[in-house]
Amino acid sequence: MILDSVGKHITLDENEKELFTSLLQYKKIRHRQYLLNEGEICLWSAFVFKGCLKGFTMDKNGFDHILSFAPAGWWIADLYSLISGKPGKMNIEAVEETDVFLLSKKDQETLYVRVPKFERFFRIITENSLVASQQRLLDNLSLTAEERYLKFCTIYPTLINQLPQKQIASYIGVTPEFFSRMRSNLLRKK
């Protein structure tokens, strides 16, 4: 549940819990439905309760690049757009039937004022995301596609079998064709 997730980093009393949950808006997103489209202004942060979302952008040649997967228990948003208030380039789409809680930017600001502990909570969440993002950047600079794939398997063991290969390929940064070859090479080795 979402309060458990928050509870890992800050301690809330009953009133604070109630305030927090009262600001959340429940939403069900069907498979392949978009929660956010490129060009829109991102006005909320989404907590994935069940299912899985992906955040991706399209480059000038029409290719997708998946920036992040958000399985159950994770937050996702187009942070650039959320912070700047400008239209973003990110799409957020459900890779399966997904339930989320939305926290609007306005309510998030309210929360910061009324329960400053939430500044701490989101600082910690953001720090962890930054560490992960830097590590992934480093992996892209120093590992081969094969090594990145193996790492992906250890980080998201549950996603491997429920996700089309195409999307894993996009995440690790290779074409679906190359990904297919790479995978059959790995299978042959073992």
Next chain:
Amino acid sequence: MILDSVGKHITLDENEKELFTSLLQYKKIRHRQYLLNEGEICLWSAFVFKGCLKGFTMDKNGFDHILSFAPAGWWIADLYSLISGKPGKMNIEAVEETDVFLLSKKDQETLYVRVPKFERFFRIITENSLVASQQRLLDNLSLTAEERYLKFCTIYPTLINQLPQKQIASYIGVTPEFFSRMRSNLLRKK
């Protein structure tokens, strides 16, 4: 000055300013001197007052990968190590004579308790870093080396002439040899 930088995101009264500055430790780092070595536990965040630092890691083949430059006005740390308390893989080195203020992890926690506004400040700083890190990841997935170089030039115009080419090559993710060729191609074009 460092208080101007903080003042862009939060408003402090005189006592708070004094508390904050009293926790900072001034340090001068000479060219090529290390502020942090791979394998050490990172116990502080550093604010660059003058000069420039770089954060980099070495891969298993002995190649450097520059994760970030920190010119004047920027913060730098091995966030992974700082958060987890474990030894990190990052090196932080001065690319020229540099003056920094160090804020120890312990004092940073003190600051969070005594002046909760600093939670907000570091949340915002971290959010901005995350946006930048994600954008760079995206650039590495979707742009050619040449495009990344041109982008680097617009983002760090001042660094281009004061940094060895080797280091720019490392930042954008190519070998020094390829970088040299690429640059002479660009010059020929114009």
Next chain:
DNA sequence: CGCGACGTTGATTTGCCTCAACGATTGTGG
């Protein structure tokens, strides 16, 4: 001066991409 780091250039190799063709699977409307 002489050493070590840097930048350049050439020849060759390689990891990954592109384009194209083809089955297998999934989904959809009639």
Next chain:
DNA sequence: CCACAATCGTTGAGGCAAATCAACGTCGCG
């Protein structure tokens, strides 16, 4: 419930961006 389209995964042939390895000139600096 079937027919057909769309998407997905696989495989082959060929191409290109960038890496590798090596040689050489240059510069800053102890």
